[in-house]
Amino acid sequence: MTGITDENAATDLFDLIDGHSVLFAYGSQTRMSELAYCIISSLLETTGVPMSMILFTEKGHEAWEEFRCNQNWNTGLAPTYDTSLKYSVGGVTCTDMTELLMDIESEIEARQLTFLEDLAFLRWRHNKIPFMRFLDLLSSRVRDKQGTMICTVALNMFDTETEKLLHTVFDTVLFVTEDAIQLGPKKSKEDIQYSLKNGRLILKPAVSTDLKKIKEIFSLSTEEKKELDKIVHEHIEEFRRS
DSSP, X not given: OOOOSOHHHHHHHHHHHTTSEEEEEEOTTOOXXXXXXXXXXXXXXXXXXXXXXXXXXXXXXXXXXXXXXXXXXXXXXXXXXXXXOOOBTTBOOHHHHHHHHHHHXXXXXTTOEEEEOOGGGGGGOSOOHHHHHHHHHHHHHHHHTTOEEEEEEETTSSOXXXXXXXXXXXXXXXXXXXXXXXXXXXXOTTOEEEEEETTEEEEEOOHHHHHHHHHHHHTOOHHHHHXXXXXXXXXXXXXXXX
């Protein structure tokens, strides 16, 4: 279940995600797994699109089982396919990735949401380039079907160059702290505040959203201001009579 206290905040967030390839880069205090499931569950309820999860490790499978058994997790999110690969210590190869992409390609549906296992497993792989290429091509295939791709990774998981390369693969990179979803690594008025309580996601509007509303009020024409004053006056009179 998700609890959203502000529809504008939900709309702002979904606009950033729906139809894009999105990377959530999260800090050490972030409950990213729980947040990701709440966001995805709410997005699916809103859009009604199909969803699949791609798993690369046994740990990923274990995590999926835990989430599937969680009473707060939407049981309708079972994957239509999943792939488990066991890589050698030397890393992943272009052949591994090409075969995986070919397997997945035919399964991607129109507007499908594709959720990838957290990229922590990639940290110790010596050769990350084939996987980055795979992510780039997968993102392109999903985009061709007007779909959405979501992936998560901890901040500072990789070296600077790998991190930069990873960020170029995704249309949108959102930085997540323990209480905010940010459009950049630094705080701004555009940030969406959130909290997680009893398995529910509570979203709060960005400060800029409130400022925008205020600016809209002050930018009203003379006639519009008169109409607004009339409405406010009528509400006050109704309140007095009640």
